[in-house]
Amino acid sequence: MVTGETMNRNASTAGTETLAVDGAQPISVELVARVGEACDRAEPGQAVWQLVVHASGAPARARLEELTVGLVSRWERTLRRLERLPVPLIGIADGDVGGPALDALLATDYRIATPDARLVVPVGAGATWPGMALYRLAHQGSQTAAVRRALLFGEPIGAPDALALQLVDEVTDDVAGALEIVAARTATVAGxxxxxxxxxxxxxxxxxxxxxxxxxxxxxxxxxxxxxxxxxxxxx
The missing domain is CATH 1.10.287 (Helix Hairpins)
Structure with a gap:
């Protein structure tokens, strides 16, 4: 299990911007602003050369009460901005990953999962949440049976299946070691x-x-x- 203060706040150290997204929390104006601020720090001309997204947490059900289409649109546009940043985007999936955490994870270039990680599409109002995570899972997972069950019925995709489906790039207990290797591999690719x-x-x-x-x-x-x-x- 990944722990530490960096799971709860953004931090920028030695060229690495760290963004923690808690999927147990609903999409909010504050979350949109926080991801936007991380994007600001990773734009050209800044000292950041890679962005690490810590994705963890999933809602027990889709939390829809305070959402509006306008807020969802702002969130999706911010994710699109994240997805287009001129720096390598490294995702870490830890435990159940759903809601906005799954959205952010699927926008990254290279994904590291802990052995207990599960990708979870939340269910609410009698169906799975139809956000762009459905699009990215279907696009990246090649419409396999496991992806189909996740999109239609909310069945979690465990780390072994996520690796087999190439939704994550590696599964490891040594997240710090994996991050170090990936950072070295991507150090010359940015901008x-x-x-x-x-x-x-x-x-x-x-x-x-x-x-x-x-x-x-x-x-x-x-x-x-x-x-x-x-x-x-x-x-x-």
């Missing part, structure tokens, strides 16, 4: 180029070759210009 590659990857699932070609050529042209500019600087 707008990472965000561009991530978007090209997202688009590949729904875009034809002909439609994608222009965006990929533009990215290639951008890279070649950067290489040429770097070579000119060395020559000078």
């Amino acid at each position: 707008p180029e990472l965000a561009i590659r991530r978007q090209l990857m997202f688009d590949a699932a729904t875009t034809s070759f002909e439609e994608a070609l222009g965006a990929h050529l533009a990215a290639c042209d951008r890279t070649l210009r950067q290489v040429a500019a770097g070579a000119d600087g060395v020559a000078a």
